[in-house]
Amino acid sequence: MTNTTLHPEWRQAAKDIAEKFKYGDLVSMVWLQEAFHLQEPKCIDEFKSYQLDFLASMDALRQELLEEHKLVLRNVRGAGYEVVEPNEQVEFAWHSAFGKVKQELGKLAGAIRNIRYDELSEEKRREHADAQAKLCGVTAFVRREGKRKTGLLKAS
Structure with missing residues (x-):
């Protein structure tokens, strides 16, 4: 063979x-x-x-x-x-991916926060405010889900 x-x-x-x-x-x-x-x-x-x-x-x-x-x-x-090991796979994947998500959200927050606001047009200022609101919502969701999932993983 x-x-x-x-x-x-x-x-x-x-x-x-x-x-x-x-x-x-x-x-x-x-x-x-x-x-x-x-x-x-x-x-x-x-x-x-x-x-x-x-x-x-x-x-x-x-x-x-x-x-x-x-x-x-x-x-x-x-x-x-x-x-x-299979018993560790979900927790490992969760923490690995969540770390990357938090890192990318940090980069996005920096790009949105550090802007020359006084040089924006009225339309772009509205878009900027909308982007900040969306980012706050996504960040709150990620933070909440991260805590919830971590608690579930430790409980199991």
Whole structure:
């Protein structure tokens, strides 16, 4: 029986992780580099290309693992990625996504708050006030849901 290899490399890596790793196991950076067939960079230009290739492969790998194998990876800074247990998957996903939502809302608030108001036309001032009101509503919703979900996750 011949051993078939899937392409692109991240697809084979997803299959291998699903078959060979258990919940809580660490998928090391070295393992991933080998699985993606990436060569260690020797200069700055190669490093930039390596980083882009690695990140693109990781994004595709994570999506493949999630959709095809129902597995999630959690970054372990400097070491690799841990296979998240199903009982922890919702909480991990919630906190990960909520952190990104709050960060983006902060950027939006800064862009809306830091404006040369005196240079806006009357129409744009109304749009600005409307945008501020919408942002307040979204921020309140996110804050409320974040607290509610955190409480539900701790209670379960």
